[in-house]
Amino acid sequence: MVKVFDCPKSLTDMPTHYCPGCTHGIIHRLIAEVIDELGIADKAVGVAPVGCAVLAYNYFVCDMQEAAHGRAPAVATGIKRVVPEGVVFTYQGDGDLASIGCAEIVHAAARGELITTVFVNNGIYGMTGGQMAPTTLPGDKTSTSPYGRDTKKQGFPIRVSEMLATLDGPAYIARVSVHNVANIVKAKRAIKKAFEYQIAGKGFTLVEVLSTCPTNWGLTPKESLEKVQRDMMPYFPLGDYKDIEAGEKK
Amino acid sequence: MNSLWHHRVSIITGSYGSGKTEVAINLSLAKRSFYGNEAIVSLIDVDIVNLYFRSRDKFEELAKRGIHVIAPAGDLRHADLPALPASISGSLHDTQQQVVLDVGGDPAGATVLGRYQADLPEGSYDMILVVNPYRPYTDNVDAMQRLISAIESKSRLRITALCNNSNLMGFTTPEDLLRGQDLLGELEVRTGLPTAFVSCVPAIAPAVSVMLPNVPVLQLGLYMLPPWATGNNYAGEV
Amino acid sequence: MKQRVLMKGNEAIAEAAIRAGCRFFFGYPITPQNELPEYMSRRLPEVGGTFVQAESEVSAINMVYGAAGAGARVMTSSSSPGISLKQEGISYMAGAQLPAVIVNIVRGGPGLGSIQPGQGDYFQSVKGGGHGDYRLVVLAPANLQEAVDLVTEAFDIADLYRNPVLILGDGLLGQMMEPVEFRQSTPRELPAKDWATTGLCNHNGQKNVINSLVLHAIDLEAHNIHLQEKYALIKVAEQKAELLHCDDAELVVVAYGSTARIVKTAIAQLRDQGHRVGLLRPISLWPFPEDAFAKVMPVAKDFLCVEMSAGQMVEDVKLVVNGARPVHFYGRMGGIVPTPNEIATQVLQIMGVK
Ligand SMILES: Cc1ncc(C[n+]2csc(CCOP(=O)(O)OP(=O)(O)O)c2C)c(N)n1
Ligand code: SF4
Ligand SMILES: [Mg+2]
Numbered sequence A: 001m002v003k004v005f006d007c008p009k010s011l012t013d014m015p016t017h018y019c020p021g022c023t024h025g026i027i028h029r030l031i032a033e034v035i036d037e038l039g040i041a042d043k044a045v046g047v048a049p050v051g052c053a054v055l056a057y058n059y060f061v062c063d064m065q066e067a068a069h070g071r072a073p074a075v076a077t078g079i080k081r082v083v084p085e086g087v088v089f090t091y092q093g094d095g096d097l098a099s100i101g102c103a104e105i106v107h108a109a110a111r112g113e114l115i116t117t118v119f120v121n122n123g124i125y126g127m128t129g130g131q132m133a134p135t136t137l138p139g140d141k142t143s144t145s146p147y148g149r150d151t152k153k154q155g156f157p158i159r160v161s162e163m164l165a166t167l168d169g170p171a172y173i174a175r176v177s178v179h180n181v182a183n184i185v186k187a188k189r190a191i192k193k194a195f196e197y198q199i200a201g202k203g204f205t206l207v208e209v210l211s212t213c214p215t216n217w218g219l220t221p222k223e224s225l226e227k228v229q230r231d232m233m234p235y236f237p238l239g240d241y242k243d244i245e246a247g248e249k250k
Numbered sequence B: 001m002n003s004l005w006h007h008r009v010s011i012i013t014g015s016y017g018s019g020k021t022e023v024a025i026n027l028s029l030a031k032r033s034f035y036g037n038e039a040i041v042s043l044i045d046v047d048i049v050n051l052y053f054r055s056r057d058k059f060e061e062l063a064k065r066g067i068h069v070i071a072p073a074g075d076l077r078h079a080d081l082p083a084l085p086a087s088i089s090g091s092l093h094d095t096q097q098q099v100v101l102d103v104g105g106d107p108a109g110a111t112v113l114g115r116y117q118a119d120l121p122e123g124s125y126d127m128i129l130v131v132n133p134y135r136p137y138t139d140n141v142d143a144m145q146r147l148i149s150a151i152e153s154k155s156r157l158r159i160t161a162l163c164n165n166s167n168l169m170g171f172t173t174p175e176d177l178l179r180g181q182d183l184l185g186e187l188e189v190r191t192g193l194p195t196a197f198v199s200c201v202p203a204i205a206p207a208v209s210v211m212l213p214n215v216p217v218l219q220l221g222l223y224m225l226p227p228w229a230t231g232n233n234y235a236g237e238v
Numbered sequence C: 001m002k003q004r005v006l007m008k009g010n011e012a013i014a015e016a017a018i019r020a021g022c023r024f025f026f027g028y029p030i031t032p033q034n035e036l037p038e039y040m041s042r043r044l045p046e047v048g049g050t051f052v053q054a055e056s057e058v059s060a061i062n063m064v065y066g067a068a069g070a071g072a073r074v075m076t077s078s079s080s081p082g083i084s085l086k087q088e089g090i091s092y093m094a095g096a097q098l099p100a101v102i103v104n105i106v107r108g109g110p111g112l113g114s115i116q117p118g119q120g121d122y123f124q125s126v127k128g129g130g131h132g133d134y135r136l137v138v139l140a141p142a143n144l145q146e147a148v149d150l151v152t153e154a155f156d157i158a159d160l161y162r163n164p165v166l167i168l169g170d171g172l173l174g175q176m177m178e179p180v181e182f183r184q185s186t187p188r189e190l191p192a193k194d195w196a197t198t199g200l201c202n203h204n205g206q207k208n209v210i211n212s213l214v215l216h217a218i219d220l221e222a223h224n225i226h227l228q229e230k231y232a233l234i235k236v237a238e239q240k241a242e243l244l245h246c247d248d249a250e251l252v253v254v255a256y257g258s259t260a261r262i263v264k265t266a267i268a269q270l271r272d273q274g275h276r277v278g279l280l281r282p283i284s285l286w287p288f289p290e291d292a293f294a295k296v297m298p299v300a301k302d303f304l305c306v307e308m309s310a311g312q313m314v315e316d317v318k319l320v321v322n323g324a325r326p327v328h329f330y331g332r333m334g335g336i337v338p339t340p341n342e343i344a345t346q347v348l349q350i351m352g353v354k
Helices: A024-038 A052-058 A072-082 A094-100 A102-110 A160-165 A181-199 A221-235 B020-035 B055-064 B074-078 B087-093 B106-119 B141-155 B174-191 B202-211 C009-019 C035-047 C057-069 C080-096 C122-126 C144-161 C171-175 C217-237 C257-272 C290-296 C313-321 C340-353
Strands: A044-048 A063-066 A087-093 A116-121 A170-177 A204-210 A239-243 B009-014 B040-046 B067-070 B097-103 B125-131 B161-164 B195-200 B217-219 C005-008 C024-027 C050-053 C074-078 C100-106 C137-139 C164-170 C177-180 C241-244 C251-254 C277-282 C284-286 C302-307 C327-331
Touching (some): A044 A052, A044 A072, A052 A063, A052 A087, A072 A087, A072 A116, A072 C024, A087 A094, A094 A116, A102 A160, A116 A160, A116 A181, A160 A170, A160 A204, A160 A239, A170 A221, A181 A204, B009 B020, B020 B040, B020 B097, B020 B125, B020 B195, B020 B217, B040 B055, B055 B067, B087 B097, B097 B106, B174 B202, B195 B202, B202 B217, C009 C035, C009 C074, C009 C164, C009 C171, C009 C177, C024 C057, C035 C050, C035 C074, C057 C074, C057 C080, C057 C100, C074 C080, C100 C144, C100 C171, C122 C284, C144 C217, C171 C257, C241 C257, C251 C257, C251 C340, C257 C302, C257 C340, C277 C290, C302 C313, C327 C340
Parallel strands (some): A044 A063, A116 A204, A170 A204, B009 B125, B040 B097, B125 B161, B161 B195, B195 B217, C024 C074, C074 C100, C100 C164, C251 C302
Antiparallel strands (some): A170 A239, C005 C177, C241 C277
């Protein structure tokens, strides 16, 4: 019998701690598959964030560092400068990357740092109990926007991919989603391209992945996937925002 | 005139830490004593890269000795803000005044001079490069030559002469100045710039005059001393 | 040319770091330490090293975290306000046991304060400016030759114990010029960095993780006990102090860094007048040189602590002296540097009282 489904070699066999139906796990798997396919496990160094993915260092079969909240791009910069032949990636949530670590990601991108960032946008602070994130949609209720995000008082969501695509340092910036199989396939292609561009020395790369948080959204996994498509995708359109091989914008 | 200067305006430039401020202060005092009590001698502190050990720190002391120090006013004296005073141009144009400009180190410190280029037509000033070969990045003739072009391009002015300020502070011997002069001699040949003077503390000045009979000596009373120093002694030991 | 070079404190520290094998520097401009990153930006490329001007001190220290975690000898420098921002990263580095050298060229505080020298960051340096139970080794040079020598020492101590080391200077030390010699030190035997995250291919496929997160209380306590045991070793092995004229000193002045040099001038004057005054100069502020105090206690009748602060190290002096002798204090603040005469007057007052 031919095995058609197997765990990627770059994922440990430790069961992840993610809530059932959370798409963090899928995104981990995609990264691990890409690492396997590119054969880079022995030179990859990952940087875990502070957020639900704080324990990511337990799940990947490669060297890992755990960064302070938001500082993963700075930590990755330090690693990459010391080990230029390594393949360095960060895995960061929206609170981590777009709020407390906004300066770090913008400047790593502007420097064209040869790292790959996987940016998991679930529009909420998952780890700390469902508070408002910089990417929380207008009107959405969270534990710190109990009346719904009021843009007059709480401002607007940040579209990270669009913002970073205005810089000259990035080589590849894309927004993908993992709410269905077709999109998962596309997401993996984007992550692979990002790693390939890093290896080829083309520049900074980032893949923003729209992700779910059934637990703090208070929705079933299925409803959560629907919310990604219905509510998030109109505000955060999918596509390539920068690809220096293909010219600007999709 | 005098063997130490040819023009009313002396611009003291050089690499970072070459001893420009001590040279500038002592040259001001030399001008003052040469022209007598009636003369107005202005020492203009345009050092915007350095923070400690600047001419402005000796404002009161120098005022007593008849030197008019022009530097940012009041609290700004202690700030790391450029805050250039407006009276600088006035002094540069006042033909009655003797002027010494204490410029910040390196091309970075000389950049500010570019702003006064219109006030300083060629032939109206001496621009002296203070050289201490015991400093990193000016320890060989190639490096000195690179420094000259870089300072000239940033300041948009021309260096007219050299000052041999070879020193290891309290540890300096006359031989150190002699060794420095060997390098400056080579630099003279390459650039055509003369050595205007050597500068050293009074204690070794007689010996230096004997060793370098053809170069005038500017004796340095030391002003930029650390707080533990006593008299004219750096207290080189700790 | 002589071996000696005339250098500014900030430059001398930078060059010493390069000679100690430091090839990575991450910093952010702040007065009065700017010459240090400037020198690094010029010099590191000449030796195949890397200089990055980070977007903030927060980023700079986290770049240091990453680089140290990847096994490099790495340095960052700043002055007081910037060091405050680095505290987060320093705590993480202490937790993850990462070796690196951090330089603080202290200025007047609190807040933006001034650009003049100060010693008001003593508490922050030795009592832990960041969160958690951790210690930094803190070395305080008083002259540039010592600064140069201590930089090499700092890198070795950092690597030996896997702990960040802080060089605590002040504006005066950073800005002053002095001739220095870069001499070969006797290298310590240092453990291999087989824990570094350089990629599995570089360490036989065994996975390395740099981390300060320990979820279980029991495990975190065990980790803390390990750290405390390490600090206890450092306390025994790494105390450094200078004793001057202490053999017969009835009054011992305690001062570190630039202040100690001014005290020396005062003591020279007082000795000329026949007063039995000595200096105890802590060089390692943590570990605090308790052994040196034990040496002077039999003769000393009084201690006078002099600082450019409202009195911070004096608390440690009191802890060591433990009520056995009176501990007096004299301090200036806000960037005012005490003069030798001021200090001599204090000494005479104390001696005259008895
Ligand atoms: C300096 C600091 N501030 C706050 C926190 C608490 N904290 C931990 S995770 C987090 C937000 C995580 O949200 P996100 O990055 O979106 O990740 P998610 O959990 O949603 O995947 C916060 C505020 C912290 N660990 N450190
Ligand atoms: S809290 Fe939300 S983001 Fe975190 S693991 Fe659970 S579902 Fe996923
Ligand atoms: Mg989130």
